[in-house]
Amino acid sequence: MEETCLLLILLLSGGLSTLPPHSREYHFVNQLMNWTEAQSYCRANFTDLVTIYNIDISQLLLSVSPRISTWAWIGLYNDRYSWKWSMEGKLFYVGSTHEFLIWANDQPDCLNANEYCVALQGQTQMNDRPCGDSYPFLCYNAKNTSYILVKESRSWSEAQSYCRTYHTDLTSIRSKEEKSNITLTLNGSGVQYVWIGLYRDPWAPWSDNTTSTFTNWAYSQPNNYNSVEYCGMFNLMTGEWADVFCGLRLYFFCFTGEVQNANTVRSCHHVKH
Ligand SMILES: [Ca+2]
Numbered sequence: 718m719e720e721t722c723l724l725l726i727l728l729l730s731g732g733l734s735t736l737p738p739h740s741r742e743y744h745f746v747n748q749l750m751n752w753t754e755a756q757s758y759c760r761a762n763f764t765d766l767v768t769i770y771n772i773d774i775s776q777l778l779l780s781v782s783p784r785i786s787t788w789a790w791i792g793l794y795n796d797r798y799s800w801k802w803s804m805e806g807k808l809f810y811v812g813s814t815h816e817f818l819i820w821a822n823d824q825p826d827c828l829n830a831n832e833y834c835v836a837l838q839g840q841t842q843m844n845d846r847p848c849g850d851s852y853p854f855l856c857y858n859a860k861n862t863s864y865i866l867v868k869e870s871r872s873w874s875e876a877q878s879y880c881r882t883y884h885t886d887l888t889s890i891r892s893k894e895e896k897s898n899i900t901l902t903l904n905g906s907g908v909q910y911v912w913i914g915l916y917r918d919p920w921a922p923w924s925d926n927t928t929s930t931f932t933n934w935a936y937s938q939p940n941n942y943n944s945v946e947y948c949g950m951f952n953l954m955t956g957e958w959a960d961v962f963c964g965l966r967l968y969f970f971c972f973t974g975e976v977q978n979a980n981t982v983r984s985c986h987h988v989k990h
């Protein structure tokens with residue numbers, strides 16, 4: 718195995734959880750693996766696949782790898798099942814299950830890498846849709862346990878603001894009974910898509926469970942071509958990123974070092990078929 722590594726010392730004042738870890742060693746691994754195999758390899762031999770927090774780390778990766786016209790895996794991936802509810806509060810979800818949350822055929826598909834909010838389609842099944850699309854929406858009012866269909870079309874964020882202002886929040890669906898009540902509310906309304914409170918963050922977290930605000934996508938990326946591209950790769954000539962099929966076999970970058978402590982509890986709800 719051919720491998721190079723370099724130590725990065727970031728001269729940053731400590732303490733803030735939003736800052737990258739102070740020092741990490743970066744390793745270029747000259748072996749071809751798919752994304753999951755690369756992740757396992759990094760976790761077994763180093764710490765994890767790399768997270769790129771800024772342009773300095775990007776330059777560093779270029780400096781420890783050969784300048785060849787190909788791509789390498791980084792810890793970037795787009796988890797189609799990392800859904801969260803707009804309405805927070807653990808107690809609210811005690812005893813809730815998800816088997817009545819049914820995705821429409823071939824959903825979620827994150828079409829064009831642009832679908833991060835969920836609407837009910839045909840009043841019963843879920844579909845991930847572009848958050849900027851305008852649809853009617855369902856608010857939940859906790860005071861009288863009611864569901865309110867607002868027939869004005871709004872973006873998901875606008876709908877969320879509206880529900881938070883006039884009711885409690887965009888609705889969650891916590892039980893079979895709640896699902897039935899929602900179906901009754903929608904019955905006869907004729908709406909095609911209706912926003913509910915489910916959403917997720919694009920391309921977060923990275924493999925090491927941290928998040929980064931830095932992005933360096935190549936032109937027209939990410940595009941989730943054919944709806945099969947959920948892993949991120951790094952161009953060894955330019956440092957730019959593209960989304961691609963996770964089964965591709967590529968070189969990859971690992972790091973050794975501390976993992977940023979997540980001091981905020983992530984309230985992820987894994988909603989699978
Ligand atoms: Ca979709």
Ligand SMILES: [Ca+2]
Nearest residue numbers: 940941960961
């Ligand atoms: Ca792509």
